[in-house]
Amino acid sequence: MLIEFRTANCLSFKDMAEFSMLASNDKTNGDNNTFLVNNRRILKSAAVYGANGSGKTNFVQAIDFMRNLVLEEAPIRNCAYKLDRTMKDEPTFFEIIFMKDNIRYRYGFEIDRKSVLSEWLFYVPTTREASLFIREKQNITIGRSFREGRILSDSIKKDKLFLSFVAQLNGASITQSIIEWFEDMSVMSGLDSDLSNTTDMLLEEGKSGKKRKKQVLDILNRFDAQIEDIAIEERYFVPIAIPADLEISDQARAFIASVNALFEKEGGGKKMPPRVIIYRKTYEDGKESGIEEFDLRQQESDGTKKLFALAGSLVQSLETGKTIVVDELESKLHPLVTKEIVKLFNSKISNKKNAQLIFTTHDTNLLQGNHFRRDQIWFTEKDKYGSSHLYSLLEYKPRKDASFQKDYINGRYGAIPYIGDFNSL
Structure with missing residues (x-):
């Protein structure tokens, strides 16, 4: 399961964007919308709202960008923030925290246009986090528990992730297990019906x-x-x-x-x-x-094509406890259908394996009826310079009985379009 994701200087995110599936101390819908892992509550779903062009799709694409680099489905290339020219030579940052086989991992890297500048992998074998490897350009420090990487650290190329390199040359290993986690995570566009x-x-x-x-x-x-x-x-x-x-x-x-x-x-x-x-x-x-x-x-x-395209991922995720990330989940779907998809994940009956659904949406109907806890609602908003910011509803500390839908539409939480006067047209 995914716990946290961070990125900086990527697409429309100039500054550090931090997303978390860690549940707050809120007890609302705790049995259905969260699950317990190592004494920590994790969220089963999260929705990201925002105006058109505010960065919702770029949030999903940033996750997919990292995934593709790890799986070597795309070469290292530039995705730096373009509206500030000083950022073009700055590194792009990715970091993700997740659980695999009941072990917590923290993995990340920094890249420029053609090479890996730094890379790190930590894990929590018992209670404390320990280093598996730390990389600074071509210099790699191997942790005591990361034997599979020792004989390979001197032969890594500057444009290749060490994690992917070790996984290719070792069969059943720590890195191969991590690669499998990235393979299992589905990142989808709700606008395309890939069957x-x-x-x-x-x-x-x-x-x-x-x-x-x-x-x-x-x-x-x-x-x-x-x-x-x-x-x-x-x-x-x-x-x-x-x-x-x-x-x-x-x-x-x-x-x-x-x-x-x-x-x-x-x-x-x-x-x-x-x-x-x-x-x-x-x-x-x-x-x-x-x-x-x-x-x-x-x-x-x-x-119907969209439902068919989603059906396979929904079945696999709910059956095995995988994570799905979907951009524009509600596109082409009736609001009641979107609501039912969310309910599949926010349920201890239909989601016994603790699968996760993370999605972007404009469907404000989901903000009413207690479908989400406050920590499950996120927003993206661009500042006057065009840089996207990602933040949680928790930052506004709304009351539990507040009308999230009404307050959002009225602009209380930001992340809405500023509509001009069309009469002048």
């Missing part, structure tokens, strides 16, 4: 595949999707054949050849995104008459 995670789940064979399909159907139909069944058809690219007797121009032939060559190069074995088929009941004179199939990508609404 791949859910389709990959449904393509699993045997009992596992059947179980996953039932779980996905249960999730979808809990949100009133009215789906009887789902089928996944794997598809493969078939090169475009030109009949010998077909008269077409040389330019057309060259274009078709280039398309075929592109699929050969990028298709990875000529495999294409699978076709997702949704089955629904049909009726005649008010009576059930059969089943009709629909192509999810071609014939279903954006909302």
Whole structure:
């Protein structure tokens, strides 16, 4: 589970931004919205509010940026704050605190445009934090308990994270366990309906595949999707054949050849995104008459596609206790659906493995009805220089019975747009 995340000089965050899933001393909804780990209360969910362009998406992207660097899914590159020219040569800072196999880790690094300037990994084996390694450019100090890194510290490249390097060269190890934690954390955009995670789940064979399909159907139909069944058809690219007797121009032939060559190069074995088929009941004179199939990508609404895209991550997270970070969770979804997704996580019944949901949103309906504790509500706001600031509702010390929705809309907590006079237009 994620406990804290910090970043500085990253995207729109010039100064240090600190986010925490540590619960406060507030007792409100403690049984459902929090869980106990090593005598500390951890939050199951958190929502980040703010005006358009205030930094909500950049908060999610900063987490994803760090994740991609650790997993080596992206090269080290510049993401420094651009609205202050003095910051372009300053390091970008990342640090994350999390639990893996009941052990607390603190890992972070500083980078510039092309290299790692510093890197550190600490853990808490019993009660006190201890160093596993500390890096300053190419100089690495190895802790007593970090044997797996000793023979490798002299061969690290300046543009490679030591954590990732050690994990690649060691099988079952501390670093490999940490890499798995980053792999398990899902970072998603609610604006894009990427179906791949859910389709990959449904393509699993045997009992596992059947179980996953039932779980996905249960999730979808809990949100009133009215789906009887789902089928996944794997598809493969078939090169475009030109009949010998077909008269077409040389330019057309060259274009078709280039398309075929592109699929050969990028298709990875000529495999294409699978076709997702949704089955629904049909009726005649008010009576059930059969089943009709629909192509999810071609014939279903954006909302249904969004639900399908989310379903796989929701199932995996709730089943295994993983962390999901979603930008614009409510996009394309009815407010009641968004509310139900949050309730899945804020529940000791449906969330027995203590999965976490962190998301950005504009849905102020969630600020009423005691869905969130005060420590679960966060805001982003830009100052007059364009720098984003991240802060918790706790900083305003509102009463427990305060109307969070009303006070937020009225600007009491900031993080709202300043609307100008449109009459002049």
